[in-house]
Amino acid sequence: MDHQEKLARFEALVLRHLDSAFNLARWFTRNDDDARDLTQEAALRAFRAFESFKGEDGKVWLLVIVRNLFYTSVSRKPPEPAVFDEEIHAPGESSANPEVLLFRDIETRLVRQAIEQLGTEFREVMVLRELEGLSYREIAMVTEAPLGTVMSRLARGREHLRQSLAGYMKSRSGQKGGRNAMSGK
Numbered sequence: 001m002d003h004q005e006k007l008a009r010f011e012a013l014v015l016r017h018l019d020s021a022f023n024l025a026r027w028f029t030r031n032d033d034d035a036r037d038l039t040q041e042a043a044l045r046a047f048r049a050f051e052s053f054k055g056e057d058g059k060v061w062l063l064v065i066v067r068n069l070f071y072t073s074v075s076r077k078p079p080e081p082a083v084f085d086e087e088i089h090a091p092g093e094s095s096a097n098p099e100v101l102l103f104r105d106i107e108t109r110l111v112r113q114a115i116e117q118l119g120t121e122f123r124e125v126m127v128l129r130e131l132e133g134l135s136y137r138e139i140a141m142v143t144e145a146p147l148g149t150v151m152s153r154l155a156r157g158r159e160h161l162r163q164s165l166a167g168y169m170k171s172r173s174g175q176k177g178g179r180n181a182m183s184g185k
Contacts, residue, residue: 010050013058018043020059020132021066027127028070030116038073042066060134063142067124114164122157125150 021042025035042065046053055061115123121143128134128142136154140147 006050010047013053013056014046014050014062015043017059017062021062023131024063024066024124024127025070027115027123027131028066028120038066038069042069045069057138060138060141063128063132063134064144067142110165111161114161117164118157118160122153122160125153126157126161129154 018039022035022039025038025042026032029035029038042062046062046065053061115126118126124143125139128139129136134142136147136150139145139150139154143150145153
C-alpha cells in the first residue's frame with residue numbers, strides 16, 4: 001500500500017475518532033492541554049503502527065493507545081491535584097427559563113464532579129460507556145479487562161454516582177412536590 005492509500009485508510013478508520021480520543025484523554029488528564037498532547041501522541045503512534053493494525057474498529061484501537069499512553073505517563077510523574085474546569089463542562093443552552101437553566105447547570109456540574117471523583121478504573125469505564133457509547137465488549141478491549149470486570153466496574157461506578165448524588169436528588173424530589181426551588185417555600 002502506498003503512502004496516499006495508507007493515509008486515506010488511516011483517516012477513514014482512525015482519525016475520524018479523534019474527538020472520542022480527546023474526550024477520553026480529557027477525562028483521564030482533567031486538563032485540556034494535557035489531553036491535546038495525549039491525543040496528538042496517540043494519533044502519531046497510531047499512524048506509525050498503522051501497518052500492523054489488523055482490526056476493523058479504529059475507534060477501539062485508538063482508545064487503547066490513548067489509555068496506554070495515559071497510564072505510562074502517570075507512572076512516570078507525580079499526580080496533580082484535580083481541578084474542575086466549569087467553562088469546559090458548562091451547558092450552552094439558553095432557550096429555557098432561568099430556573100430550569102440554573103438547575104440543569106447545577107445538575108450537570110454535580111454529575112461531572114461526581115464522575116471526576118470516581119477512581120480511575122470506574123471513571124474510565126463510565127466515560128467509555130455513557131459518554132462514548134462503547135459496548136461492554138469494546139470497553140473490555142480498550143481497558144484490557146475481562147468482560148465481567150467491566151460490568152462490575154460499571155455497576156460500582158454507577159452506585160458511587162448514585163451515592164454521591166443522593167442528597168441532591170432527594171432535595172430535588174422534595175422541591176418538585178410544590179416547593180419553590182428559589183425561595184424554599
